[in-house]
Amino acid sequence: MLEVKSFTKKFKNIEAVSNISFTMKSGSIVGLLGPNGAGKSTTIKTIAGLLKKTAGEITIGGLPSKSIDAKKKFTYIPEVPELYDMLTVKEHLEFIANAYEVDDWEKKAEKLFKRYDLYDKQDKFGKELSKGMKQKVSICCGLLPEPDLYLFDEPMIGLDPKAIRETKIIFKELKEQGKTVFVSTHLLDSIENVCDRILVMKNGKIIADGDINSLKKQLGNNEHASLEEVFLEVTKDE
Numbered sequence: 626m627l628e629v630k631s632f633t634k635k636f637k638n639i640e641a642v643s644n645i646s647f648t649m650k651s652g653s654i655v656g657l658l659g660p661n662g663a664g665k666s667t668t669i670k671t672i673a674g675l676l677k678k679t680a681g682e683i684t685i686g687g688l689p690s691k692s693i694d695a696k697k698k699f700t701y702i703p704e705v706p707e708l709y710d711m712l713t714v715k716e717h718l719e720f721i722a723n724a725y726e727v728d729d730w731e732k733k734a735e736k737l738f739k740r741y742d743l744y745d746k747q748d749k750f751g752k753e754l755s756k757g758m759k760q761k762v763s764i765c766c767g768l769l770p771e772p773d774l775y776l777f778d779e780p781m782i783g784l785d786p787k788a789i790r791e792t793k794i795i796f797k798e799l800k801e802q803g804k805t806v807f808v809s810t811h812l813l814d815s816i817e818n819v820c821d822r823i824l825v826m827k828n829g830k831i832i833a834d835g836d837i838n839s840l841k842k843q844l845g846n847n848e849h850a851s852l853e854e855v856f857l858e859v860t861k862d863e
């Protein structure tokens with residue numbers, strides 16, 4: 626579903642991502658875990674086509690990530706929700722439905738609003754929403770087109786516990802439908818029980834890749850340490 630080959634991204638003199646490669650199969654939930662500044666957002670934004678790569682190749686469903694056909698296969702849910710001040714909650718979904726030509730969008734939007742407790746907030750304007758409500762609307766916009774690949778950048782930030790639980794349930798439903806979920810986070814426990822596989826990123830490089838058990842083996846030499854302890858140890862600054 627997603628193939629990233631020898632990808633490097635430089636911002637002037639900073640190398641934010643250094644020659645990383647990975648592939649992702651359909652029907653999986655993959656976490657991208659790393660401390661602040663590791664290069665997670667840069668990686669996700671470049672996959673989504675919002676940043677130009679310095680080197681490497683990225684394909685989505687076998688198509689170059691920049692092509693129009695590739696863009697139809699994924700949605701990107703940014704770290705900081707970007708809503709329109711003067712569109713209502715429902716109008717945001719209508720806008721996305723038109724852009725992605727979503728059939729029966731009102732029914733689908735209604736279901737999402739119910740799951741995210743937005744049903745009675747549909748007529749509120751973007752500028753009237755709290756940070757958490759904006760994040761929920763942004764997630765609904767990402768889910769509405771039902772693409773094959775979902776790129777979530779730190780989706781749990783700002784969500785209340787109920788919305789976090791709902792989002793995890795949705796990830797699992799998507800996986801069951803054969804979809805692919807790629808989710809970045811700097812908080813291990815927000816994805817620990819959800820991901821089939823976790824890529825651990827530090828200083829622009831992938832330093833471990835596998836399921837929770839194999840990560841412990843790859844990262845730690847103390848088998849009694851919790852994964853969190855191992856993660857903190859390997860990602861701390863020297």
Ligand SMILES: Nc1ncnc2c1ncn2[C@@H]1O[C@H](COP(=O)(O)OP(=O)(O)O)[C@@H](O)[C@H]1O
Pocket residue numbers: 636639640641659660661662663664665666667668
């Ligand atoms: N637009 C930018 N211009 C210059 N440097 C950037 C830019 N965006 C990110 N960086 C740098 O790239 C590195 C990785 O950042 P980022 O991908 O946002 O990390 P993460 O999402 O893992 O916290 C950091 O050192 C950050 O300062």
Ligand SMILES: [Mg+2]
Pocket residue numbers: 665666667704779
């Ligand atoms: Mg980030």
